[in-house]
Amino acid sequence: MVTITFVQGNIVEQHVDAIVNAANSSLLGGGGVDGAIHRAGGPAILDACRDLRASHYGKGLATGKAVATPAGRLPAQWVIHTVGPVWRNDPADSALLASCYSESLRVADGLGAKTVAFPAISTGIFRWPLEDAARIAIETVRETETSVEEVRFVLFDERAYEAFAAQVR
Structure with a gap:
């Protein structure tokens, strides 16, 4: 069973096997x-993303899917890029948000990653309500079969940290 932990901080400073990127579909930064x-x-990350766009992902990465690249200068081995949905209050989008987490864990398993750091996917400019995003993230991680040993949610501010931590109280 995966251990779920929470950290208030900056995801780029996490010493884990894989960092999950809340990417845009272009994979070219944002x-x-x-x-x-x-x-x-x-x-190195942008170069790897350009290679992905030139091969399998010519039209970009679909919402809810995930793909990995090397992590460049980050203190991780890999970056797992996933594209979260924009909040539209459409129930179908909840499944896409859940897919971001389950697909990222599937990719992590393929890499042999044991520790994975996630941000609060879709809660920034994509405007997903924080409490609902936290519920979906925690439920999905708990329900996904994975050989990942630790999922660390790295939350940028106290409000996000509290919303995620409240899901396990």
Whole structure:
């Protein structure tokens, strides 16, 4: 059974096997977590993403899917990129958000990763309500069969930390 932990901090500083990136579908960087990961990891991440776009992901990465690249200068081995849904109050989108977590864990298993750090996917510019996103994230991680030993949710501020931690109280 996977251990779930919470940290208030910056995901790019986490010493884990894999860091999950709340990416945009282009895989070519952006704002928020995506921009921070690309800046901190350096050009190796962008180069690997460009290679993915040139091969299997010519139209970009679909919402709810996940793919890995090397982590460049980050204190992790890999970055697992996943594209979260934009909040539209559509029940079908909840399944897409859950898929971000389960697909990222599937990719982590394929890499042999034992520790994975997740951000609060879709809660920034994609406007997903924090408490609902936390519920979906925790439920999905608990229900997903994985050989990952620790899932660490790295929350940027106290409000996000409290919303996620409240799901296990």
